[in-house]
Amino acid sequence: MNPVPLTWYLMLSAVVFIIGVFGFLIRRNIIMMFMSIELMLNGVNISLLALSHYMQDMRGQVLVFFVIACAGAGVAVGLALMIAAFRNKPTPHMDEMDILKG
Amino acid sequence: MLPKLFFGYFAAMITILSLLVVTRKNLVHGIMWMLLLFVHIGGLYLFLNAEFVAAIQIIVYAGAILVLFLFVVLLLNVKEEFKGRRFISSWQGRGFAAAALLLGIMLALQYAVIAPQGKYSIEYIQSETHTKVLGTVLFNEYVFPFMILALVLFVPMIAAVVLAVKRRKA
Amino acid sequence: MDFVITLAIIVIKIAVVFGAVLFHVAYATYFERKIIGRMQARYGPMEVGPHGLLQPFADMIKLFFKEDIAPASADRPLFYIAPAIVVISAMTALSVLPFFDRFVIADIDIGLLFLLVITSLSVYGIVIAGWASNSKYSFLGGLRSAAQLISYEIAMGLSLVGVMLMAGSLNLSDIVRAQHQHPLGMFAFPQFLGFFVFVVAAFAETNRAPFDLPEAESELVAGYFTEYSGFRFAFFFLGEYVAMLTMSAVAALCFLGGWTIPMFMTNAMPFLSYVPGIIWFLVKVYAFMFFYYWIRATLPRYRYDQLMAIGWKVLMPLAFVNVLITAFAKRWL
Numbered sequence: 176m177n178p179v180p181l182t183w184y185l186m187l188s189a190v191v192f193i194i195g196v197f198g199f200l201i202r203r204n205i206i207m208m209f210m211s212i213e214l215m216l217n218g219v220n221i222s223l224l225a226l227s228h229y230m231q232d233m234r235g236q237v238l239v240f241f242v243i244a245c246a247g248a249g250v251a252v253g254l255a256l257m258i259a260a261f262r263n264k265p266t267p268h269m270d271e272m273d274i275l276k277g
Numbered sequence: 278m279l280p281k282l283f284f285g286y287f288a289a290m291i292t293i294l295s296l297l298v299v300t301r302k303n304l305v306h307g308i309m310w311m312l313l314l315f316v317h318i319g320g321l322y323l324f325l326n327a328e329f330v331a332a333i334q335i336i337v338y339a340g341a342i343l344v345l346f347l348f349v350v351l352l353l354n355v356k357e358e359f360k361g362r363r364f365i366s367s368w369q370g371r372g373f374a375a376a377a378l379l380l381g382i383m384l385a386l387q388y389a390v391i392a393p394q395g396k397y398s399i400e401y402i403q404s405e406t407h408t409k410v411l412g413t414v415l416f417n418e419y420v421f422p423f424m425i426l427a428l429v430l431f432v433p434m435i436a437a438v439v440l441a442v443k444r445r446k447a
Numbered sequence: 448m449d450f451v452i453t454l455a456i457i458v459i460k461i462a463v464v465f466g467a468v469l470f471h472v473a474y475a476t477y478f479e480r481k482i483i484g485r486m487q488a489r490y491g492p493m494e495v496g497p498h499g500l501l502q503p504f505a506d507m508i509k510l511f512f513k514e515d516i517a518p519a520s521a522d523r524p525l526f527y528i529a530p531a532i533v534v535i536s537a538m539t540a541l542s543v544l545p546f547f548d549r550f551v552i553a554d555i556d557i558g559l560l561f562l563l564v565i566t567s568l569s570v571y572g573i574v575i576a577g578w579a580s581n582s583k584y585s586f587l588g589g590l591r592s593a594a595q596l597i598s599y600e601i602a603m604g605l606s607l608v609g610v611m612l613m614a615g616s617l618n619l620s621d622i623v624r625a626q627h628q629h630p631l632g633m634f635a636f637p638q639f640l641g642f643f644v645f646v647v648a649a650f651a652e653t654n655r656a657p658f659d660l661p662e663a664e665s666e667l668v669a670g671y672f673t674e675y676s677g678f679r680f681a682f683f684f685l686g687e688y689v690a691m692l693t694m695s696a697v698a699a700l701c702f703l704g705g706w707t708i709p710m711f712m713t714n715a716m717p718f719l720s721y722v723p724g725i726i727w728f729l730v731k732v733y734a735f736m737f738f739y740y741w742i743r744a745t746l747p748r749y750r751y752d753q754l755m756a757i758g759w760k761v762l763m764p765l766a767f768v769n770v771l772i773t774a775f776a777k778r779w780l
Contacts, residue, residue: 179284184325185386187288191295193379198299200371206304206350210311213342214295217318220334228325232395233414237422239330240415243337244426248433250342254349255437261353262443305578309525312571332560340567344597347574351590406556408617 184225192218203269205260209253216246280324287321304350308343315339326399329408460552464541472688473503479740486744510684513677518581521674525579530679533572533686540565540693545620547706547724558619559611562697563604566652569690570596573654573671576683580674588670591751595651595658598758603648605766609641609773610634610701623705632709635702637776640769642702644762646738649694651758653687656743658754691739692732699731 195214202208220239227235264272294314301307315338322331402410415423477492477499484491492499517526543558545551555561570593577589611617613634614625626634635642651658672683699705706724713720749757 179280181391182386182389183284183288185389186383187291187321189379189382189386190292193375193382194292194295194299196378197372197375200375201368202299204304206346207299207307210307210346211299213311213338214298214314217315217338221318221321224322224325224327224330228327228399230392230394231398233397233411234395236327236330236411237415237419239327240333240411241422241426243333245429247337247342248430250345251437252433252440254345255440257349258353259440265353267353303522305522305525305575309528309571309575312568316568328555328557329560332557332564335564336560336567340564340570340600341597344567344570344574344593347571348590348593351574351578351586351593406616408557408560 181225181229184229185222188218188222188225190218191215191221194218204267205257205269206267208269209250209257213246213250216242283324284321287317287324290317291321305347308347308350311346312339312343315343326402327407329411457552460550461542464546464552465538468538468541468689468692471692472685473507475688475692475736476506476684477503478736479743482737482740483744486741507681510681511678513680515677515679516674518674520581522579522581525575526674527679529572529576529579530675530682530686531572532575533569534682534689536565536569536572537686537689537693541689543619544693544696544700545623545705546696546728549620550725551620554618554620557617559607559617559622559701562693563600563607566603566690567597567600569686572686576675577671580671582674584673585671588673592654592671595654595754595758598755599648599651599658599762602644602758602762602766603652605763605770606641606644606648607701608766608770609638612770612773612777613638619700619705623700623707626704627707627710630710632707632711633702633704638702638769638773640765640772642698644766644769645698645702647757647762649698650739650742651754653690653694655687655691655739657746657749659748691736695732695735695739696728698735699728703731703735705731 192215195211195216195218198211198214199208202211220242223235223239223242227233227239260272264274266272291314294310294317297310298307298314301310315335319331319334319339322328322334397410397414480502481491481499492502495501495505517523540562542552543555543561545554573592573596574589577585577587577592580586610622613629614622616622616625622634626632629637631637650656672680675683704727706728708719708727
């Protein structure tokens, strides 16, 4: 049915995940770091769906459903935290949020 | 041949777009590239016969999460980013670390073996429609996780309201 | 060879739908001005052609020959892309609408969900237009619009859940057939709560009066498209009217029986079954469009906090109640 090998999907998923990791490591803008996390989740979702398709099992898709819902919940809290943090220190730069340091 | 071509297009676009997302200086541009990225990932899901998940992907990620990002970027009016440096100073080292991780995953993938196949064949899903099959599995085998998910979505709602509402000084 | 023929049929279908919708949009503006004029005891456009019938073409020519201006401090790429996003998302929604039996460009199983996908994407055109213009009025309009659209999207999606439950399908053609089988013939009767929520949410989703805060002339000049001129402005206009047509079509398909009429009507008056389905569909769509104009001529604009309160405190609970009632009725009746 689908002549594209499973490994290709898994490789694509790994690449997206790693780009997310890379973005998380090199950027210090809090919103950009958040977006990198979303990117990582998407990479995982690709591999879950590909495995679900090739193993002819619905569990992977159910898991993707849960991942998407949890990502939404996480972003809602994270952005609320961000707004609360901005009130105290209006900077998007993570390294400047150092008031806890002595 | 045609499926491989389609996959090649989607894979190339997804890789390029995710690189664009993490390297943009202007956050609004990053978010717009990410919108395009999510649409492409949704297209890839269609290719995996997961039409319901593809729709959910775009509704939730593009329609809700990314709009929230855009909203926060616009509300907070992040201007400092334009002046400061884009990356941290030692980004090459971190890049090597990420590349090493990628290499590790790729090597591990060589040993991937497909487990025994389940009962949800492509023909079965196509005859029953994907939405129906996913719903049946979700509400029969995963009712309890689904209920926990409701709680998982409910608590952040309260948290977001509590955090974002300005406290009035008495 | 089969592939080529299928492709040709699809291309012809797209051309027909595109042409018909553009024609309807052109005359929707004309009838809006005429009807509102009559409601306010004046004539409306009368100069171009008999009774002003050629007015839409005059407007079109004027808009396309105007200078295309971009503000100096605008973000050029996004400024140029924003109207395209609005038009493309509005036009894509047309591809899943069945206009009459077996006439639909893409008969997909998740048709109704696809419509929600497309509506959720149209937010970007508006927000980006507001941000890229780099002007206070546009920015405020864009922000208001983003909040409004994502709030009312939830109510609209939930109001359609009742329809999905009753029809047991997301395919729009199947939904219409399920209504034809239903003794009442239209989901608007058993789903009156859902229909009410849908109508109010549809007005808000298309930025129409009384919820036209994103483009409130008297406070924001014109909201998110203040800085646009010429054919880019025309694109926003086109997008808005196509979205109105789509919403009317969704209301007709999901709640008013689409191209069918209730069985009891054809039983009472058998000659009605000879009328082609497209006529019924168009009658329903036109009636809904007229309702849009009527509301615009009648109601004043809501305040912003009132708009949000209606969306979150009235429509969403109502839609939830509707979903619950429908689910229980489906289970035990």
